[in-house]
Amino acid sequence: MTQLYERVALIGLGLIAGSMALAMRRAGLVGEVVGTARSAETRAVATEIGLCDRICESAAEAAAGADLVVLCVPVGAMGAVAEEIAPHLAPGATVSDVGSVKRAVIAAVAPHIPEGVHFLPAHPLAGTEHSGPRSGFAELFDNRFCLLTPLPGTPGAVIGRYTALWQGMGANVESMDADHHDLVLAVTSHTPHLIAYTMVGVADHLRRVTESEVVKYSAAGFRDFTRIAASDPTMWRDVFLHNRDATLDILGRFTEELFVLQRAIRMGDGEMLHEYFTRTRAIRRGIIEAGQDTDAPDFGRAKTRG
């Protein structure tokens, strides 16, 4: 494959940046991958495992001379990083990010981007509950979506080149408006994460059910919540603080809905519950048909079926 970029700078070296570095290498998409992280320990680990071609001491150093700079830091840190690298950006370079929130990132980053540099916000919908430079793997983006939320006036060639990079890393690329992105993600990701954190928190508080029992008997349901609630705390703090309006909107709807079901339980309305639970099965079917999950019986974490 032709090289899409000569030098890619990854700012921040967690799960997403690490997986990008490995996925770009897998497909031979770029000339050189340079990386940097604020923490010296993270830089040392990245050097040790050979995550990038070169590890730089600062974001400014990494960004200098790169034709693509990708901000892979928590959403709340994007603005400061953009400000730091701005004077060092090469003319014609593309700056992107991988933040889970788009409107707030655009507001924080766009003002710092100099004339002649293109800011193209993006969000790969992929992740695991692990974090840090050792957590990345080349297959993370395979058959996942990467959503672009281009600003008006972004040249088609800039979008096309970055789209090709993500496709080369295995992803399906689509574009949408930043506000719409934030609402969709509030439904599919942000609110579910908050709910999972909450349920795990409830279990943690409950003194009549000791922690060891909750852990021991976690097989059905709760186990999946703890997996979600093991995700990176800093990333998720920033997501909620920066997608506040959409998350609060969806949370309000969730609470209303929960009260309706809670009332049905209290009143013994089995018909309503059965109808509700039957309807939710259909969405699962759709997700499997869309190739976003498998039909293997995962609750049992079973490898084989009889």
Place this chain on the structure above:
Amino acid sequence: MTQLYERVALIGLGLIAGSMALAMRRAGLVGEVVGTARSAETRAVATEIGLCDRICESAAEAAAGADLVVLCVPVGAMGAVAEEIAPHLAPGATVSDVGSVKRAVIAAVAPHIPEGVHFLPAHPLAGTEHSGPRSGFAELFDNRFCLLTPLPGTPGAVIGRYTALWQGMGANVESMDADHHDLVLAVTSHTPHLIAYTMVGVADHLRRVTESEVVKYSAAGFRDFTRIAASDPTMWRDVFLHNRDATLDILGRFTEELFVLQRAIRMGDGEMLHEYFTRTRAIRRGIIEAGQDTDAPDFGRAKTRG
């Protein structure tokens, strides 16, 4: 291994009964497994796939002459089945069940059990989001817990023999009080399921985010909720109706907790959110250490890591 029971009757042939039949056969634990189901179609499928040694037309017929009868029907149907089989139970037989709720099952079943027959309630903590006679597999109970909630006065030999059967099917067996069981399960299973159903319902209602977008972009978080919310509607309706008090208790705590986090988001209290999310990580660690889940990065559904 010595045969533990000569004839086991499985009443109801869904995921749990099917997996029991296969697990008992795998380990050669019993002489004969007979099964029955209310639906002629289920009986036909079970016959076709050879799930049991013999399929009976009625619960009464299946129970007759069995030294172990296991009720594998939804919790709300247990009482009627117990009443039907009661006149046909062999003296000295053990009757058990696999219901996710124990206090209500005991209240419904125990009054029908004749003198000289032992009722030993049990709940294997295992399942998948699939249901029906084709969904069972022999490995379902491997390294999972089966909780017994014995009634006062149950002979130790009866408990010991049934414990050996579950251990032979791969499970770890523990005993506890029925009320405590219902509270523990309200935390680890029932409330998480209700919450997952609710979140999927919210997504279904939301018209600004079309269903196809929710499905397409479901990779992080929501996908796991849909898996939970694809579980058998009849089973779960009965669980909520029959573990009402404990579920409503935990739901109340959940809502309180959610409001605290929601307020932190509204007020921009990042420190509180970060601390909360850090604490919930520890419980996940405990579950992995207890062998109830793996540390593989499942959000990415990844088979390999870099």
